[in-house]
Amino acid sequence: MRAEIGVIGGTGFYSFFEGWQEITLETPFGSPSDAIALGEIDGRKVAFMPRHGREHSIPPHMINYRANLWAMHDLGVNRILSSGAAGSLVRDIHPGDFVVSDQLIDRTSGRKDTYFDGPLTTHISIAEPFCPVLREVAIKSGASLQFPVHDQGTMVIIQGPRFSTKAESRWYASQGWHIIGMTQLPEAALARELQMCIANVSLITDYDSGIEGTAAVTADEAVTVFKKNAQSLQTLIEAIIESVPEERDCDCESALDVARPNH
Numbered sequence: 001m002r003a004e005i006g007v008i009g010g011t012g013f014y015s016f017f018e019g020w021q022e023i024t025l026e027t028p029f030g031s032p033s034d035a036i037a038l039g040e041i042d043g044r045k046v047a048f049m050p051r052h053g054r055e056h057s058i059p060p061h062m063i064n065y066r067a068n069l070w071a072m073h074d075l076g077v078n079r080i081l082s083s084g085a086a087g088s089l090v091r092d093i094h095p096g097d098f099v100v101s102d103q104l105i106d107r108t109s110g111r112k113d114t115y116f117d118g119p120l121t122t123h124i125s126i127a128e129p130f131c132p133v134l135r136e137v138a139i140k141s142g143a144s145l146q147f148p149v150h151d152q153g154t155m156v157i158i159q160g161p162r163f164s165t166k167a168e169s170r171w172y173a174s175q176g177w178h179i180i181g182m183t184q185l186p187e188a189a190l191a192r193e194l195q196m197c198i199a200n201v202s203l204i205t206d207y208d209s210g211i212e213g214t215a216a217v218t219a220d221e222a223v224t225v226f227k228k229n230a231q232s233l234q235t236l237i238e239a240i241i242e243s244v245p246e247e248r249d250c251d252c253e254s255a256l257d258v259a260r261p262n263h
Contacts, residue, residue, distance in 0.1 A: 001038045003047035005241055006077035006196075008068065010051050010084030010183065017048040025074060029066040029112075033058055036071060042242040047075050051084065051183060060160035060182035066112050069190040078253070079134060079197045079244060081237055082188070085226050086155060086181040086202035087163075087217060089173040093204055095225050098147055098236065099179050100138045101200040103154040104129045105172075106185045113186035115193050122193070124259045129188040131197035133250045134240075138199050141239040147232060153178035155202065157185045163217045169210025180208050193259075197252040201240070203233050 001021060020039035025032060037048040049068055052058045072080060086099065093099060104126075116122035142149030156172050158164060160182035164172070172180060184200055191198035205222040207214040 001045070002076040003038055003045045003072075004076060004078060005044055005244060006047045006049065006072040006075075006080045007237060008049045008051050008072075008080060008082045008187065020048070025071045027067045027070040027074065029070055029115075030064050032067045032071040033063060036075065038075075041238055044241050044244065046241060047072060047077055061108070061111065063183065064112075065186050065190055066115060069187065069194055069196070070115075073194045073196060077196065078248065079131075080191050080199075081134075081138075081201060081240060082184065082198055083201045083203070083233060083237060084181060084183055085205045085222055086179045087206050087208040087222075088179055088204050089156075089169065089208050089211070090178055091211065093150055093153065093178060094148070095204050095206055096148065096229050097204045098142055098149045098233070099153040099155075099202045099204060100135055100142070100149060100151055101155045101179070101184065101202060102128075102130060102135065102152040104184055104188060105154060105156040105175075105177055108157055108159045108185060111186055113189055115190065121261065122256070122259045123261070124189065124193050124255060126189050126192050129192070130199050131250050131252050133245070133248070134197045134199035137243050137245075138201055138236075138240050141243055142236055145236060145239060147236060149236075153202075155179045155181050155184055155200070158182055164209055166210045169208040171210075172208070173210055179204065192252065192255050195253050195255050197248065197250060201233070201236060203229055
């Protein structure tokens with residue numbers, strides 16, 4: 001079975017696709033996080049990948065991002081909805097809100113973040129890391145559901161699995177960054193190298209530790225908030241899938257055309 005839309009889900013998102021057909025793939029870059037579930041939503045063929053494995057056994061810095069994205073591409077997926085939990089760095093983005101990110105800051109280290117290790121030199125552009133068409137669909141879908149959706153936000157990606165110190169968190173906030181996560185890079189860059197559209201929908205689970213007057217983040221509390229809002233996230237993802245245009249009308253599918261210098 002092939003698919004056209006892929007969903008990569010994080011914490012607490014795994015049960016939504018139970019009962020779908022599962023397929024196990026190997027890639028030139030090793031094994032993906034888990035089997036991929038295949039099914040349909042509103043007549044659209046969808047593939048779901050649990051980013052951390054279904055038992056949440058793979059921490060952010062150990063995820064085989066290259067295998068995950070390659071497996072989706074191998075199934076025919078050309079659009080990716082990347083969802084997961086994130087923390088807020090600002091007061092006006094609250095736990096329970098959704099953010100459709102528009103920019104990313106990379107604070108990770110040592111991750112395998114490209115398919116092009118040579119000899120073909122390839123400089124992919126992620127000046128705009130997310131597909132504008134897919135982002136617009138996500139924003140409009142959230143508005144139609146009257147969900148608290150922020151239509152932009154810069155996410156800083158930290159290495160994990162630890163949370164930030166208060167000093168780090170305050171510094172991130174002072175830079176004008178809005179939310180914090182652990183997995184959007186290299187996902188977004190790898191999707192662009194494969195010329196797939198990608199959009200991020202983050203569910204905010206907590207205020208980060210540097211926000212004055214808030215307690216330190218704990219994993220249990222973040223998961224509790226995620227589970228409380230998981231049904232809304234599922235509803236939003238399904239609404240986005242139902243509204244994705246049949247044809248692609250963006251530059252994502254030709255990203256490699258301008259990524260290789262002429263020799």
